[in-house]
Amino acid sequence: MAKDYVVGIDIGGQSCKLGVVDARGEVLAQSVIKANASTDAQVIVNELAAGVKELIVKSGKQGQIRGIGVGAPNGNYYTGSIAFAPNLPWAAHGEIHFAQMLSKACGDIPVSLTNDANAAAVGEMTYGVAKGMKHFIMITLGTGVGSGIVIDGKVLYGSDGFAGELGHTRAVRHNGRLCNCGRSGCLEAYCSAIGVARTAREWLEATEEPSLLRDVQEITSKDVFEAAVQGDALAKRVFDFTGRILGESLADFVHFSAPEAIVLFGGLARAKEFLYEPTLKALNDNVLPLWRGKVKLLFSQLKESDAAILGASALAWEL
């Protein structure tokens, strides 16, 4: 029987999303599995394998699955391992040979694994705004800032599988904010959802400026976005600032790989109306003249609920 379908799995700290996908990027069936209950990787793998089998049956494509693609925090394409992933209790303290374990538990269906940002880049190239592009950089703006770099139509994995940690390049060189990684000034400390909320809180504390955000407890990036939508000046300036920091860093990335486009993806990318202009301006203000006005700044248009599954599933086509 022709194997014309793949499974995509997006591994998250709270839950894992699974989908059976066809070659055009249609998700035929999907499910969500809670995966925060155990610190034992084998238990998680077994639960996932059961979920995969059930989903394949539900999709009616038994025997037609070419492979399983997995996107996971700290996932390594070369080794198939997930190592020291702080948000995954079952993979926080060592190296889990996840691809091999899952393949075995699924009756030897081949499994390909990479980190979530690389998976997103593959998804965007296979099904999204980067379709047909040979050189682009995907930046995922979520709780953290991740990246997937595509060169000559292939994800850049580097010498060890860990290339593309652009969220931890230094956006601010002196007196930069402490980042989750323990270093300071990282792009992630400014341009993640957490960074946006932090900017807002710092500014509210530093001034007396009126703002809708003063009524909010425990400000999140979503609050800042909603305040900006309502015309709140401080909230809008938070996005101006975030876009400027982001665009300055994007300029450096352009000097590295000369991409034809940069694609923004993830929760924070939904604030396109506020982020687009300041990010693009800072990008163009900070590149060498030869790239000024030439690099496209795009926002992912993949359906948010499908995007993670699609990205992971796209990996499996290469198996």
Added chain:
Amino acid sequence: MAKDYVVGIDIGGQSCKLGVVDARGEVLAQSVIKANASTDAQVIVNELAAGVKELIVKSGKQGQIRGIGVGAPNGNYYTGSIAFAPNLPWAAHGEIHFAQMLSKACGDIPVSLTNDANAAAVGEMTYGVAKGMKHFIMITLGTGVGSGIVIDGKVLYGSDGFAGELGHTRAVRHNGRLCNCGRSGCLEAYCSAIGVARTAREWLEATEEPSLLRDVQEITSKDVFEAAVQGDALAKRVFDFTGRILGESLADFVHFSAPEAIVLFGGLARAKEFLYEPTLKALNDNVLPLWRGKVKLLFSQLKESDAAILGASALAWEL
């Protein structure tokens, strides 16, 4: 007759170096042509073509030349052009289709062209310390700072042929020095020969600290190096500072492509004894823990006089 030899040409502002090279990297014959006398590209091309023909005869390898590799400032691998190269009077104000012109003038020997730093990277990979490496970054520390990025054994050219302008990523984000490119804070403004001399001059002006350099008119990086060799404390600290700035930037580059090594090349790389420690320390202090202590910092060992020719010639093997 087997075509087992190549010609390498290194294009400079004052002169061009030519060599006939065999597959093991032996330079069988070489010459230097003054190339600053004309603003007419065709004149330069004709002079070079005459030089190439003469050199081939001198080497005794007529009819055995597979191709010509050219390294040139602002050279573009995809188009074979040299465009807006400020140091080349004959290519400063437009785009010169150099590879095509030279090929024609040399009786249709194929010509491959790239910028000088990419050529250096190819040379290092073919004949030097990066032999056999699939992922490394070459940084050329000369009058300016250039770079050649190798990924999966191939030079990274990007979407337009201009990838790898790491000398113009921002090393200092606020109140950075003005760079030759018109922007500020670029790595090149600090870690080039000119940057080193400037650091020394600024520090001499800012303090009363005794230094051998106080007796020198028009300080160059070579003066700083020689003072450091004689134990001059200020000169040594100039290299500490230069190495720190360089290492901090290298850390960001590692986050991009996860190379197995970074190779330093060019005039300033001769100051290895003063640059190695501070550069490596700053690199390791500024990378994510997963790369700490893992990325090699190497210095090119290609014979300086041959290196430019070898790098350019190595390109021609791919023709």
